[in-house]
Amino acid sequence: MAAGLRLFSILILCVHITDTHAKLRFASSYGDHMVLQKSPAKAMLWGYAPEGTQINISLSGPPQQEATAVADGEGMWRVSLEPVEAGGPYSVTAASHNETVTLTDVLFGDVWLCGGQSNMAFPTSRIFNASEELKLAADFPHVRLFMVALTHSETQQTDLMAVALPWSVPTAENLSRFSAVCWLFGRYLHKSLKYPIGLVESCYGGTPVEAWSSSRVLQQCGLEHSTGTWPPASTSSLWNAMIHPLLRTVIKGAIWYQGESNAFHNKDKYNCSFPAMIDDWRMAFHQASGGQTEDDFPFGFVQLCTFTKYSKDLSYPEIRWHQTADFGFAPNQRMRKTFMAVALDLPDESSPYETIHPRDKQDVAHRLMLGARSVAYNEVDVTFRGPFPQAITPSAAEVVVSYDQALSVTLSRNTFEICCSKMPQSCETSSSWVEVPIKQWNATKVVLHPVVCPPSEEVTGLRYAWRDWPCDFKACPVYSASSTLPAPPFISQRYEADGITWQEDVN
Structure with a gap:
């Protein structure tokens, strides 16, 4: 593997950078056609010049800006622009007494x-x-x-x-x-x-x-x-x-x-x-x-x-779970301002x-x-998370999984599994994970097929899509009704605090 x-490490032709500080230049992550961060942040410009050199920075507009920096003992200079609204193009010029470097077609x-x-x-x-x-x-x-x-x-x-x-x-x-x-x-x-x-x-x-x-x-x-x-x-x-x-x-x-x-x-x-x-x-x-990049900037992951x-092998379902800091969804208490x-x-x-x-x-x-x-953009009407369980209600006859949003459910490959064990024995030490098919469902609940555990055991664990390859292309059983986003995998054990409520059957 x-x-x-x-595979891709051999595909890219690299442009190597000459690390010379004897001349005025921008850092290598700057260039013509670049995008600088727009307001309300202040975009930072930095680069190199001989120690002590005064650098005059100008932004062609409108609006126009000017700023001054001095190269430090390591031959580096830096300056933050005043906030600029989205748009462009602009030109950004760095000039010393005998050199000038200009970036063209710069957008914010x-x-x-x-x-x-x-x-x-x-x-x-x-x-x-x-x-x-x-x-x-x-x-x-x-x-x-x-x-x-x-x-x-x-x-x-x-x-x-x-x-x-x-x-x-x-x-x-x-x-x-x-x-x-x-x-x-x-x-x-x-x-x-x-x-x-x-x-x-x-x-x-x-x-x-x-x-x-x-x-x-x-x-x-x-x-x-x-x-x-x-x-x-x-x-x-x-x-x-x-x-x-x-x-x-x-x-x-x-x-x-x-x-x-x-x-x-x-x-x-x-x-x-x-x-x-x-x-x-x-x-x-x-x-x-x-301080211009937010200290909690949004972070999305796949x-x-x-x-x-x-x-x-359970390595893939386990790493998927660990990607969420073992919460099963994002954002969560450990991974704030994230999205998955x-x-x-x-x-x-x-x-x-x-x-x-x-x-x-x-x-x-x-x-x-x-x-x-x-x-990142605080749009309140955008659904970006698939359904996740809020509560699990087990009984000798069935297991009811209550989700946090409206569902779209299909009877496809069995992806739910239960664990029968002696309470409060952990399912991690049990080999009793068995597939259970979906019996029925409604707007927010999935009812799993009648379950029969041995007389001395009870349903103590439930997991979903806990496989390397749990379903075919866009064919998992549970999606959100409004946005067709798949429900993420989860694992929950009755006697462990994992964020999903296990409640007694009220019937």
């Missing part, structure tokens, strides 16, 4: 960072209906693209080591190798918001969350620092090279598609490492941007799709890029976009 996950809008491993890196040229999607590139000139090159480092880098795609207006050519999920998410957002969107792709196939995390996260979650046999997967190596250099970039939010590598590596600590990484990124971006059909796109109902058995790389990225991006509209 590792070879398949590293919302900047989103797209991170993760190969399913986030999966290029637009490989998705379903790719040719039609690539033809649309010219219709969205205000959705701008930037791609960080595949690099790694044992130490934190101030500037990017290399750039794979400098800031660009989308074309069929450059979009063909750009992240499909990132592009589609940005395109859908732009159609909703009607102003510029900047997309920064920073992802690397086959990598675990530890590689994207600072030493602070590793320490918090009790993860050992290791170099590993493949450097990009080493702890903090991608944080150092592909995230840390972006911290001064003022961003609106981030989306994330990763976890496959952690299904078989430090899986049981992902419920700590992933939420801790989100918290740490938020803190680091906020501090490095002078709950993993599928890998192996008919597999009895459930993808377990989008398998691609015939994918030529291995089943771990499904080609339907349109639905993934659309579900992320719904979450962003609700969580």
Whole structure:
């Protein structure tokens, strides 16, 4: 699987950056055609010049702005602009007594960072209906693209080591190798918001969350620092090279598609490492941007799709659960201001890029976009979460599952399972998980088929879609009635406090 996950590392031609501070320049994450974060935030500009050099910054308008910075002892200068409303184009000029550097065709809008491993890196040229999607590139000139090159480092880098795609207006050519999920998410957002969107792709196939995390996260979650046999997967190596250099970039939010590598590596600590990484990124971006990136910026993620059909291994359902900090949904008490796109109902058995790389990225991006509209943009009338149980009522005859929203239910493959055990014995030590079919349902409840536990046991556990590949394409049993969003997987045990209420049968 590792070879398949590293498939995309050989596809990107990197533009290497000469790290010379002897001349005036912007940092490598800036360029013509870029998007800077709009008001109410103050966009930050920074770069290099000889120590002590005074830099005069100007923004052509209207409105026009001017500011001054001085290169410090490390040859770096930085300045924050006054807030600028969405729009453009602008020119941004940095000038010293003998040098001038100008960025042209600069827009102001919302900047989103797209991170993760190969399913986030999966290029637009490989998705379903790719040719039609690539033809649309010219219709969205205000959705701008930037791609960080595949690099790694044992130490934190101030500037990017290399750039794979400098800031660009989308074309069929450059979009063909750009992240499909990132592009589609940005395109859908732009159609909703009607102003510029900047997309920064920073992802690397086959990598675990530890590689994207600072030493602070590793320490918090009790993860050992290791170099590993493949450097990009080493702890903090991608944080150092592909995230840390972006911290001064003022961003609106981030989306994330990763976890496959952690299904078989430090899986049981992902419920700590992933939420801790989100918290740490938020803190680091906020501090490095002078407080202009929000310290709780919205963070969306994709709950993993599928890998192996008919597999009895529980690594995928367990990592999906840990992606939510074991709550089963997002946002939650541990992962505030997050949103999740459930993808377990989008398998691609015939994918030529291995089943771990499904080609339907349109639905993934659309579900992320719904979450962003609700969580990041506070649209109150947008449903972005599928149904989740509020209460479970077991009896000797049936099990009633009460959901938090109206349902659309179909009788498909059995995806509910119960556990019979002696109370209060944990189902984790029981092999008594058995499938139970749906008996009937109404607007908000699913009634499972009559259940008969041994005389000395009772129903003590219920789980849903707790398999690597729980259903065929868009054919899981439970969806939301209003938005056809799939119900996420869950596991609940009667004598454990997991957020779902177990109540006695009132009949």
